[in-house]
Amino acid sequence: xELPIVKKLKQEVDELRYELQVKIPKDLQEAAAQGDxxxxxxxxxxxxxxxxxxARVAQLEERLRQLVLxxxxxxxxxxxxxxxxxxxxxxxxxxxxxxxxVFPEEVDPNAGHVSLSxxxxxxxxxxxxxxxxEVTTPQxxxxxxxxxxxxxxxxxxxxxxx
Numbered sequence: 001x002e003l004p005i006v007k008k009l010k011q012e013v014d015e016l017r018y019e020l021q022v023k024i025p026k027d028l029q030e031a032a033a034q035g036d037x038x039x040x041x042x043x044x045x046x047x048x049x050x051x052x053x054x055a056r057v058a059q060l061e062e063r064l065r066q067l068v069l070x071x072x073x074x075x076x077x078x079x080x081x082x083x084x085x086x087x088x089x090x091x092x093x094x095x096x097x098x099x100x101x102v103f104p105e106e107v108d109p110n111a112g113h114v115s116l117s118x119x120x121x122x123x124x125x126x127x128x129x130x131x132x133x134e135v136t137t138p139q140x141x142x143x144x145x146x147x148x149x150x151x152x153x154x155x156x157x158x159x160x161x162x
Contacts, residue, residue, distance in 0.1 A: 003082075005103050006067050013060045016053050024050045063105070075152050080124045082116060083152025091132070091143035101125070 024046055031043035075081045085100045101121050102113045115121050123133045129149050135142050150158075 003067060003070060003072065005106050006064060009060050009064050009067070009105065013057055013064070016057050016060070020050065020053050020057070024053065067103070072152075076126070077151055077153050078128060079151075080127050080146070080149060081151065083155060084124075085150040085155060086124060086146060087148035088133075088144035089147050091145060096147070097144075099124075 027046040028043065028050070031037075031040055031046055034040055034042065037043050070082075075083065080086055080101060082101055082103065085098065087096060087098045089096050097112075099112050099114045099120065101116055101124060102108075104115045104117060107113055107115050107118075116125065119137060120135050123135045124146070127133055127146055129146050131146050133144050133146065135144065
């Protein structure tokens with residue numbers, strides 16, 4: 001089973017490799033054709049982009065090596081872990097919020113995706129429905145009760161394994 005983030009990162013690597021092999025060489029060639037490279041801003045911009053893209057590809061490849069080692073079967077089926085969608089009730093005002101626990105590369109606050117390594121992610125890990133958690137945020141301490149949990153396994157089964 002390949003984690004969804006692995007597919008996303010592989011796609012980004014492929015796009016960046018295309019840029020390195022096709023687009024940037026073309027940009028460098030066009031800039032070099034303009035003459036003196038010592039004062040050629042287009043050439044310097046293309047070289048800087050080339051260095052940036054190479055560094056990003058190396059970073060992504062390292063992260064992919066780490067993620068490939070992640071064992072899908074080790075993700076709990078009854079407790080909060082990577083991929084879990086969690087519904088929480090705020091103990092102070094009864095407000096209900098929903099989060100999905102994701103890797104840092106997948107964080108999207110607007111979609112309710114919070115990182116495993118964030119304060120809320122850390123507080124929720126290995127908890128189950130009925131547990132109470134206390135989270136320290138920039139606004140202070142918040143207490144939540146976990147009222148619903150769908151693990152990655154549940155979500156994958158509901159989506160036909162996708």
